[in-house]
Amino acid sequence: MSGRLTTxxxxxxRGVPAAGLVLQLWKLGGDxxxxxxxxxxxxxxxxxxxLLEGPSMHAGSYELLFMAGDYFRELSGEDGGQSAGGFFLEQIPIRFNIGxxxxxxxxxxxxxxxxxxxxxGS
Known part of the structure; x- marks a missing residue:
């Protein structure tokens, strides 16, 4: 079986899947x-x-960065968080290791x- 990374x-x-949410995958290192x-x-x-599978899977530290503020602003039509009561979460970083x-x-x-x-998850 070949390994893989999914999200x-x-x-x-809203009780629904978050469609249209932008995310980034980063490989962490000394640089x-x-x-x-x-x-x-x-x-x-x-x-x-x-996000990764087969030959692109490597052991190490990674970060998934979810652009939550952009997602919620798009849903609400807000002005980029400049108005009173802007969104609390802008980006959500999740750091994890692949062993x-x-x-x-x-x-x-x-x-x-x-x-x-x-x-x-599984």
Missing amino acids: HVLDLS GGKLLQEAVTNTDGRLDAP NIEEHYHVPLLVAPGGYSTYR
Whole structure:
């Protein structure tokens, strides 16, 4: 079995998948990090393909950076958070390690305008 990295984003404030949320995958290292890819969630709150799989899976430290502020502003039509009561969460970084490149690493995000949760999924 070949390993892979996937994610799924659920909008808890609306009880639906978070479609259209932009995220970035970073490989962390001594130089601060390297952007590996940027992606946008589909209508199911997932990506159309794994972020990493097969030969692109490498052990090490990674960060998924979710652009939550942009997502919630787009939904509400706000002016970029400049008005009173702008969004509390702008970007959500989730740092994790890949140790076994043969395993499936699933990093779900449960998000609302005022908080979030994550875990290692299956």
